[in-house]
């Protein structure tokens with residue numbers, strides 16, 4: 001199964017020369033950020049560790065440190081895209097574009113597929129777009145400034161069918177369940193949905209436990225930090241797995 005082969009190849013560090021080059025290129029750009037003095041507004045929806053109802057200006061470097069996927073998770077998203085070869089990908093929660101860059105790099109190596117990434121904060125989208133331009137991934141990654149709710153409704157009206165979705169946005173129980181429900185009309189018959197931070201709060205753990213029981217999900221994989229749901233479009237028994245990324 002492609003998801004397990006992606007987990008296995010990350011854990012065994014199996015990369016082609018071209019994959020290594022792309023990972024290094026994306027990582028190097030991410031690593032430049034700590035020098036950046038630029039600031040942007042950050043709300044606690046995307047930055048759980050701030051606590052409370054915080055919305056304040058932070059340096060982009062700080063936002064990246066707190067919110068962006070880790071190198072290991074970025075590489076995993078990249079390898080998952082490589083293994084699944086999706087056609088239409090959706091990301092909820094762009095921030096400064098780190099996770100989108102790893103997915104976009106995977107699509108570029110696959111020589112097919114597009115990613116639409118959604119973010120409500122303009123200054124973060126601006127920073128993400130700069131990153132995609134520098135990586136020459138603009139033809140693979142499109143950004144959408146807006147709220148998840150209204151954007152998902154627009155995409156449903158456009159009759160989009162996504163086969164790969166990464167949810168890394170509003171890290172609260174009800175919001176996560178609501179995003180999952182709103183996704184249903186725009187999923188392809190066979191689709192993979194990845195949730196980030198499924199364990200970081202009681203609410204997120206509850207959301208994951210509810211979502212993975214949904215009858216449309218044939219397989220769920222608990223990776224500790226991330227959770228994967230596979231929709232197969234056929235009536236087969238449900239299976240649950242645990243795996244680790246190391």
Ligand SMILES: C[S@@+](CC[C@H](N)C(=O)[O-])C[C@H]1O[C@@H](n2cnc3c(N)ncnc32)[C@H](O)[C@@H]1O
Pocket residue numbers: 043045046047067068069092093094095096097098099100118119120121124146147148149168169170171
């Ligand atoms: C954890 S960060 C995303 C990190 C990014 N995926 C990465 O790893 O590089 C979550 C982002 O989702 C955005 N967000 C949260 N709730 C949202 C909503 N309802 N609509 C649009 N954007 C939202 C936040 O502004 C924040 O930038």
